Amino acid sequence: MQLSPRAEVLLKTLIERYIAEGEPVGSRTLARYAGLDLSPATIRNVMVDLEEMGLVSSPHTSAGRVPTQRGYRLFVDTLLKVRPLDEQQVRFLKEELSADQDPQQLIENASHLLSEISKLAGVVLVPHRDEQVRFRHIDFLSLSGRRLLVILVTEDGRVDNRVIVADREYSAAELEQAANYFNESYTGMLLSDVKRALVSDMQQTSADLQRVIELATTMARRALETDGNDDELLVSGESNLMDVPELNDIRKLRRLFEAFTAKRDLLHLLDQAMRVKGIKIFIGAESGYEALEDCSIVTAAYSVDQRQVGTLGVIGPTRMAYEHVIPIVDITARLLSAALTAQVAQPPRLERSRS
Amino acid sequence: MQLSPRAEVLLKTLIERYIAEGEPVGSRTLARYAGLDLSPATIRNVMVDLEEMGLVSSPHTSAGRVPTQRGYRLFVDTLLKVRPLDEQQVRFLKEELSADQDPQQLIENASHLLSEISKLAGVVLVPHRDEQVRFRHIDFLSLSGRRLLVILVTEDGRVDNRVIVADREYSAAELEQAANYFNESYTGMLLSDVKRALVSDMQQTSADLQRVIELATTMARRALETDGNDDELLVSGESNLMDVPELNDIRKLRRLFEAFTAKRDLLHLLDQAMRVKGIKIFIGAESGYEALEDCSIVTAAYSVDQRQVGTLGVIGPTRMAYEHVIPIVDITARLLSAALTAQVAQPPRLERSRS
DNA sequence: GCTTGGCACTCCTATCCCCAGAGTGCTAAA
DNA sequence: TTTAGCACTCTGGGGATAGGAGTGCCAAGC
Numbered sequence: 001m002q003l004s005p006r007a008e009v010l011l012k013t014l015i016e017r018y019i020a021e022g023e024p025v026g027s028r029t030l031a032r033y034a035g036l037d038l039s040p041a042t043i044r045n046v047m048v049d050l051e052e053m054g055l056v057s058s059p060h061t062s063a064g065r066v067p068t069q070r071g072y073r074l075f076v077d078t079l080l081k082v083r084p085l086d087e088q089q090v091r092f093l094k095e096e097l098s099a100d101q102d103p104q105q106l107i108e109n110a111s112h113l114l115s116e117i118s119k120l121a122g123v124v125l126v127p128h129r130d131e132q133v134r135f136r137h138i139d140f141l142s143l144s145g146r147r148l149l150v151i152l153v154t155e156d157g158r159v160d161n162r163v164i165v166a167d168r169e170y171s172a173a174e175l176e177q178a179a180n181y182f183n184e185s186y187t188g189m190l191l192s193d194v195k196r197a198l199v200s201d202m203q204q205t206s207a208d209l210q211r212v213i214e215l216a217t218t219m220a221r222r223a224l225e226t227d228g229n230d231d232e233l234l235v236s237g238e239s240n241l242m243d244v245p246e247l248n249d250i251r252k253l254r255r256l257f258e259a260f261t262a263k264r265d266l267l268h269l270l271d272q273a274m275r276v277k278g279i280k281i282f283i284g285a286e287s288g289y290e291a292l293e294d295c296s297i298v299t300a301a302y303s304v305d306q307r308q309v310g311t312l313g314v315i316g317p318t319r320m321a322y323e324h325v326i327p328i329v330d331i332t333a334r335l336l337s338a339a340l341t342a343q344v345a346q347p348p349r350l351e352r353s354r355s
Numbered sequence: 356m357q358l359s360p361r362a363e364v365l366l367k368t369l370i371e372r373y374i375a376e377g378e379p380v381g382s383r384t385l386a387r388y389a390g391l392d393l394s395p396a397t398i399r400n401v402m403v404d405l406e407e408m409g410l411v412s413s414p415h416t417s418a419g420r421v422p423t424q425r426g427y428r429l430f431v432d433t434l435l436k437v438r439p440l441d442e443q444q445v446r447f448l449k450e451e452l453s454a455d456q457d458p459q460q461l462i463e464n465a466s467h468l469l470s471e472i473s474k475l476a477g478v479v480l481v482p483h484r485d486e487q488v489r490f491r492h493i494d495f496l497s498l499s500g501r502r503l504l505v506i507l508v509t510e511d512g513r514v515d516n517r518v519i520v521a522d523r524e525y526s527a528a529e530l531e532q533a534a535n536y537f538n539e540s541y542t543g544m545l546l547s548d549v550k551r552a553l554v555s556d557m558q559q560t561s562a563d564l565q566r567v568i569e570l571a572t573t574m575a576r577r578a579l580e581t582d583g584n585d586d587e588l589l590v591s592g593e594s595n596l597m598d599v600p601e602l603n604d605i606r607k608l609r610r611l612f613e614a615f616t617a618k619r620d621l622l623h624l625l626d627q628a629m630r631v632k633g634i635k636i637f638i639g640a641e642s643g644y645e646a647l648e649d650c651s652i653v654t655a656a657y658s659v660d661q662r663q664v665g666t667l668g669v670i671g672p673t674r675m676a677y678e679h680v681i682p683i684v685d686i687t688a689r690l691l692s693a694a695l696t697a698q699v700a701q702p703p704r705l706e707r708s709r710s
Numbered sequence: 711g712c713t714t715g716g717c718a719c720t721c722c723t724a725t726c727c728c729c730a731g732a733g734t735g736c737t738a739a740a
Numbered sequence: 741t742t743t744a745g746c747a748c749t750c751t752g753g754g755g756a757t758a759g760g761a762g763t764g765c766c767a768a769g770c
Binding site for chain 2: 162
Binding site: 038039040041042045059060061062063 | 741742743744745748749750751
């Protein structure tokens with residue numbers, strides 16, 4: 001089922017026209033735009049072939065043709081030529097994603113920019129706390145009663161804080177001591193190693209463990225263990241999708257917006273995409289989620305220090321301007337990666353220096 | 356323009372029916388439900404009066420009557436009897452808004468709960484950093500290059516972190532010293548006083564200021580000054596509004612969702628509501644924003660330690676079940692206030708103890 | 711004087727029908 | 741293999757129509 005060059009040209013033109021106009025493309029229109037100097041009748045013959053291959057279909061007998069999901073797939077994989085983003089937009093992106101902002105800010109910016117430039121919905125998967133990042137600093141502060149505020153800073157500049165309820169009240173001095181102990185012992189270690197070390201510390205030395213050490217390790221464990229599946233998803237510009245004609249069915253829209261709120265499916269999808277290098281595109285039902293069956297999602301992983309830690313992308317109708325969206329997603333991912341990597345402190349890497 | 360008791364009953368019944376059914380209410384229906392033993396014809400006469408007073412209107416000659424904005428206002432102000440929330444829901448709310456979570460979490464929960472229980476959109480204004488709260492703790496950590504991470508903790512358990520770019524690189528020791536100095540000098544002071552103190556410190560003693568003090572005050576000022584207007588708005592359950600029949604016009608919906616994204620107008624509205632004690636309700640165009648002209652907003656301020664610091668509420672169609680929504684908003688606000696107040700640490704209030 | 715039944719009238723909505731327009735598939739000729 | 745011609749199909753919009761709901765008003769009744 002190799003496609004003849006002519007059929008390729010026609011499919012490409014058809015999809016381009018359909019993306020531009022949003023209406024089924026007839027043989028006459030195709031004849032005009034394909035630049036092949038063929039009559040509509042000839043084109044109709046080719047259309048029959050394409051239809052048999054499942055690349056196009058017609059909504060009803062007397063309408064033009066519309067690309068199918070497979071058609072889009074072929075188009076995206078082999079026929080599409082992306083156009084580079086124009087200079088000005090690249091400059092704008094660079095400015096907005098400069099490294100002198102905290103990571104949270106950067107990620108929010110990225111999401112906004114994606115939706116702004118693509119005029120579709122932008123989405124960013126913020127990875128849950130990364131175990132492969134180095135521990136930087138911890139603070140214990142007592143709130144009222146037995147509530148303690150634990151602040152955890154990692155080398156990528158992320159600040160994590162949570163409230164835990166301790167077994168009793170602790171004085172400010174105790175807490176400070178505990179934090180000092182912890183910071184001195186563990187700074188520079190990978191979080192995953194810190195976790196492991198905490199467990200073995202507790203077991204090995206619990207007998208002669210000093211009070212302060214016990215306190216520090218207990219608190220830190222409590223803070224570290226509850227990191228669960230708190231992946232976070234940022235969606236921006238959802239309302240852009242309300243202008244999309246193929247989504248102006250309230251029911252479809254509603255389903256889509258619920259997917260944005262529920263997040264579960266999207267998280268899963270973006271998580272998949274994170275394991276892939278480069279751009280990954282889900283077209284229509286390829287995503288496997290009903291709410292997204294009329295949508296395509298163009299995604300790219302972003303990385304910190306060469307490791308892919310999250311995904312960002314654009315969600316729009318299957319009929320979207322891929323040749324524009326793809327470079328937008330691509331460049332945003334690169335710039336975000338660069339900015340986040342620049343954030344990472346590169347201080348002396350202490351190996352564990354205690355007995 | 357006093358309303359006769361009979362007219363009041365009829366208006367109340369009309370609005371209740373309209374809220375329940377969503378369709379213009381005719382004289383026959385009204386006769387059945389008002390419990391007044393009047394004929395439709397009599398009721399029609401009363402309707403003419405109500406219409407002249409601008410409390411109801413009819414979409415067209417041969418439809419029933421619909422409440423106007425003024426009608427709703429009168430209803431809400433004088434006719435409405437709220438029903439207490441059922442026991443089970445109150446218990447559920449209490450559980451979800453218990454004090455052992457950090458403030459951010461609490462506020463997010465509140466927003467979700469509002470939308471969940473009301474089946475409409477929940478909204479919470481998260482106040483920008485509160486100047487009337489006491490300073491608790493500060494940390495300076497160097498990231499790569501001249502970037503510094505400043506972590507600011509206030510007594511209400513809020514953690515604020517931002518990246519600032521310093522004039523040069525600082526060693527970990529310098530930064531620690533600076534933080535120590537700062538924590539010792541300012542802990543327990545109101546943020547507003549800290550700010551003032553910083554300014555005068557700089558001016559008074561700049562000549563003989565030690566390096567570390569200068570560093571600390573400069574960093575802290577930088578961190579404190581950029582608090583600007585970063586009020587935050589949390590919206591949940593927007594998609595609930597897509598089921599509302601009077602909003603199923605895509606254009607209206609789109610405008611509304613844009614208002615959620617733009618936030619400016621909503622912020623302004625909720626800010627207004629913050630200055631009011633108790634429940635404040637904006638009906639239809641009363642809000643003054645076009646995007647909200649078909650909506651009502653039921654709001655209540657929440658407080659920390661007796662001071663009203665933020666607002667929460669529910670956004671739905673003007674035709675919403677006020678008697679349900681009002682207690683939901685009311686109780687959520689109370690519970691959130693209680694939980695946030697319990698968070699606040701009540702440590703020894705140091706007065707400034709330095710020379 | 712308030713209330714009520716009756717009745718004509720208005721306006722909306724759903725439905726049907728019809729027709730123009732667009733595009734197809736097929737066939738026969740170039 | 742390509743093309744012109746032609747009959748056929750399907751959609752979508754416009755107009756007409758009928759049914760339904762509810763009103764306003766009037767005149768009679770309590």
